[in-house]
Amino acid sequence: MNFALIFFGLILLIILWFYIDFTLGRRKHLSLVRKSETPMIHGNFDIFPHGKELFADYFGELRKAKKHIHVLFYIVKTDAFSHEFLHILKEKAAEGIEVRMLLDRIGSYQITKQIVLSLQEAGVRFSFSNTLKFPFLFYSSQVRNHRKISIIDGEIGYLGGFNVGKEYIDEDPKLSPWRDYHLKITGESVTFLQSEFLIDWREYAQEDLLGSSFYFPKLPKGDVRHQFIPTEANHLEASFINLIQKATTSITIGTPYFIPSNRLLQELILAARKGIRISVVVPYTADHMLVQEASFRYLRRLLKEGIQVFQYKNGFYHAKTIVIDDKICDIGTANFDKRSLFLNKEINCLIYDREFIGRLTDVLRRDILDSKPLTLADLSKPNLLRSLKESIAGAVSFFL
Known part of the structure; x- marks a missing residue:
């Protein structure tokens, strides 16, 4: 009995330490970083x-x-x-x-x-x-x-x-x-x-x-007009939201890990309700434990709004891109996940050149042809192991 109490006490102390360490460390990090981007x-x-x-x-x-x-x-x-x-x-x-x-x-x-x-x-x-x-x-x-x-x-x-x-x-x-x-x-x-x-x-x-x-x-x-946006701490979320809000006809997102913040998810849902066509390309095969299960709760929300989700099947999909109306594209190092949004140092390039964007969208079209459409029915089939993994992934999604 005493051993069990000591064990659980130690676990609680470790969790408390993690929480205090992360909270204070993040506060300090946010106080030091400054947003930057290049001119055109x-x-x-x-x-x-x-x-x-x-x-x-x-x-x-x-x-x-x-x-x-x-x-x-x-x-x-x-x-x-x-x-x-x-x-x-x-x-x-x-x-x-x-x-x-x-x-x-x-x-x-x-x-x-x-x-x-x-x-x-x-x-x-x-x-x-x-x-x-x-x-x-x-x-x-x-x-x-x-x-x-x-x-x-x-x-x-x-x-x-x-x-x-x-x-x-x-x-x-x-x-x-x-x-x-x-x-x-x-x-x-x-x-x-x-x-x-x-x-x-x-x-x-x-x-x-x-x-x-x-x-x-x-x-x-x-010849290509563009700008670079280096980010860390919490700057990427605003950059992605700004991109999504510029859309008038279409949004295509390619990412290996789809674990958005609540604000980003709501912006995508709002865009879909305005009639903007949205497609998301993600891998069919995962390269890390729990990242796919972490994405399912968000992908269900997209599918309920009529947003198309494609799972790439010709190997592993690790590309990171956002294309807005065939007028702006984002290519860089950042994933569409909370780690890239709130923790990592990343650097992305926003490109405003129709000819280059045409080349990129040709690549994206081929990738979509090599993908399987994901349906709400796929994610609604009873699966105890998947449900368990989703629960665990949801608890730690900030760190995946």
Whole structure:
């Protein structure tokens, strides 16, 4: 009896600690962050929905670097493909090219001290971002740097959903082929990606390089009008709401995890009741425990309002996009979930170019053709295990 009381007392103390840690940590975080976005700028864009094509292009550009390479990823793994990536960075550093690498501490947990030392011995300047910090250990463990950006010579940028690991080039049987959207960017807008990397580098590597002209060559304007929106803490929700409120005819959302805030869900329902056509594309196969079950309560609400939901079946769908009226599209690193909305560091690109948006919508149409429409009947069939998972997922949906 005494043991049981002690055990439950300890559990309650841990829960209380988590609550206080998270509440105070979040309060401090919110007091420090400031909203930012670029003015309208112009660049040139390519879009890659397949990992093999993306990384063939990306690795080729890395090998051609003449001055500096700056890379920031959420996940880098330790499989053969990831080692090829790290080997390229080591080779370039050995050539005398400046290489800086910033990885999320928890997302890239497979990167060991030995791997870091081998990179540093080769001349790569390395730092982890978003490490656990006192006094808010639990809160800092939840706030991730989810950005995936690379800048080569200050002239070529990459931004999107792909990380570095074998699954991203279709070598994981369960999740292949991997479907994602990643941008290759040239023109004046690369300067902003460079700044964002160096801002994060200053925060985590404690080295301020923002004032150096070495990293900011004069770049020409491109053809595509756009703006970048870096977010953290609670800024993404307002950005997504603003997008949805601009819609007059249609909204298409592609996301691997559909776990919206209540405000976002209500905005989508309100748009549907105004007669705006809404389609949501999500995976048929989940890559993480409970994320799919967490989405079902929200997808039911959409289906009851006549919103179309498609489950992508030709592999795993990891793309992150919103298209409004074929006039504005959003592509970036942020998922349509509470973690991206309220915790992670993300960076998205809003594009206002009809020709590019036409290219993206062609990709989306193909993805919808490779999808199965989800129906309310599918989610209403009695299923005890699913119901149990949904209850658990609902309780922890903020952290999925």
